[in-house]
Amino acid sequence: xxxxxxxxxxxxxxxxxxxxxxxxxxxxxxxxxxxxxxxxxxxxxxxxxxxxxxxxxxxxxxxxxxxxxxxxxxxxxxxxxxxxxxxxxxxxxxxxxxxxxxxxxxxxxxxxxxxxxxxxxxxxxxxxxxxxxxxxxxxxxxxxxxxxxxxxxxxxxxxxxxxxxxxxxxxxxxxxxxxxxxxxxxxxxxxxxxxxxxxxxxxxxxxxxxxxxxxxxxxxxxxxxxxxxxxxxxxxx
Numbered sequence: 001x002x003x004x005x006x007x008x009x010x011x012x013x014x015x016x017x018x019x020x021x022x023x024x025x026x027x028x029x030x031x032x033x034x035x036x037x038x039x040x041x042x043x044x045x046x047x048x049x050x051x052x053x054x055x056x057x058x059x060x061x062x063x064x065x066x067x068x069x070x071x072x073x074x075x076x077x078x079x080x081x082x083x084x085x086x087x088x089x090x091x092x093x094x095x096x097x098x099x100x101x102x103x104x105x106x107x108x109x110x111x112x113x114x115x116x117x118x119x120x121x122x123x124x125x126x127x128x129x130x131x132x133x134x135x136x137x138x139x140x141x142x143x144x145x146x147x148x149x150x151x152x153x154x155x156x157x158x159x160x161x162x163x164x165x166x167x168x169x170x171x172x173x174x175x176x177x178x179x180x181x182x183x184x185x186x187x188x189x190x191x192x193x194x195x196x197x198x199x200x201x202x203x204x205x206x207x208x209x210x211x212x213x214x215x216x217x218x219x220x221x222x223x224x225x226x227x228x229x230x231x232x233x234x235x236x237x
Contacts, residue, residue, distance in 0.1 A: 009040060009041060010041075010077075011038040011039060011040050011041075011208075012039055012040065012041055012075070012076055012175065012176055012207075012208040013037070013038060013039035013062060013074070013075055013176070013208055013210070014038050014072070014074040015035055015036055015037050015038070015062075015071070015072070015073055015074075016036050016071055016072040016074075017034050017035075017036055017070075017071040017072065018032055018034070018035040018036070018058075018061070018068065018070070018071035018072070018073055019032055019033060019034060019035075019069065019070040019071055020032040020054075020057060020058075020061065020066075020068070020069055020070070020231075021069065030231060031054050031057050031231050032054045032057060032058060032061075032231045033230075033231045033232045034071075034232070034233075035058065035071070035231075035232075035233055036233070037226060037233065039208045039210060040208065041206040041207070041208060042202050042203060042206040042207070042208070043202065043208055043209070043223045043224065044198060044199065044202050044209040044211065044221060044222050044223050044224075045208075045209065045210045045211070045222065045223065045224050045225075045226060046210075046211050046212075046213055046219060046221075046222040046224070046225045046226070047059070047210065047211065047212045047213075047226055047227075047228060048212075048213070048214070048225060048226070048227050048228075049227050049228035049229050049234075050229065053228040053229050053230060053231060054228050054230075054231040055180075055212045055228055056180055056212060058228070059178050059180055059210060059212055061073060061080070062075060062176075062178055062210060063075075063091075063092065063095045063097060063176075063178045064080055064083070064088040064091045064092055064095070065092075065097075067080075068080045068081040068082075068083075069081075075091055075095075075176065076091060076094055076095075076175055076176060078090070078091055093120050093121060094174060094175050094176060095174055095175070095176045095177070095178060096117070096169035096170060096172065096174035096176070096177040096178070097169055097178050097179075098165055098166055098169045098177070098178070098179040098180065098182045099165070099180050100180050100181045100184060102153075102158075102161040102162050102164065102165040102185075103165065104153045104161055104164060104165060105153075106152065106153050106154065107152075108152070109149070109150050109151060109152050110140060110145060110148050110149050110150065110151050110152075110156070110164045111133060111136045111137060111140065111149045111150065113153070113164055113165075113168055114136040114139060114140060114164060114167045114168045114171050115132050115133065115136050115171075116168065117168040117169060117171050117172055118132045118135065118136070118171055118172055119132070121172050124172065135171055136167070136171055137149060139167040139168075139170055139171045140164070140167050142167070142170075142193075142197060143163040143164070143166060143167045143190075143193065143194070143197075144163070144190070144193065145160060145163055145164065145167070148160060148164075158185045159185050159186050159187065159190055161185075162182070162184075162185040162186060163186070163190060163194070166182060166194050166197070170197055170198075170201060173201065173205050173207070174201075174207060175205075175207055175208070176207060176208050176209075176210075177198065177201060177207055177208070177209040177210070177211075178209075178210050178211075179198070179209070179210070179211040179212070179213075180211075180212045181212055181213055181214070181215075182194060182195075182211065182213070183195065183213065183215045183217075183218055184213075184214075184215070188217060191215060191217065191218055192217070192218070195218045195221040196221075198211070198221065199221055
């Protein structure tokens, strides 16, 4: 008897010949040049490279926060080149974002800020407030913030704010997590705690994770490291 045929794994991210340019003073300034890459379910990809090389631009395009101009950008089964607003909104609800700035709402406490990340998901809204709050409290505890659950951002340190932001991104268990220097404001132990949660999300939920970082202490968490220089893919390991 012939062995069963294993169906091919569909990448969660497929980028083909992607170019991107900003317009400054009426002139186009190229930022990304002929980028092609894939990211598989369960894979952690780290983007490295010097400042200004296009890492953050590429990250925002993967999340549908910046429009694709040329090439193909297929994320979670949706083509983003010339995508309409409905498609982009649907995509963003499936993506967890961690920015360099924590972007917490100052009038919400830690638990409420994390809950914001769940309230855009219809399935979590259906479960109700108690289920959402239980999930938020769990994620804050995972980030060693159980005792800060009712604190407002002004009462939190920079590192604590960033950990709240990480908890907010991870709470919905997104299919795709995009993180821009997520450990920059964290000490060694907190940074390791965060990336181990990323690893668990990838391993248990088969999420794809793309992370921009200059933190050499967490490079080992990656399945693959890609380098950008002057907007070009120059190395992959």
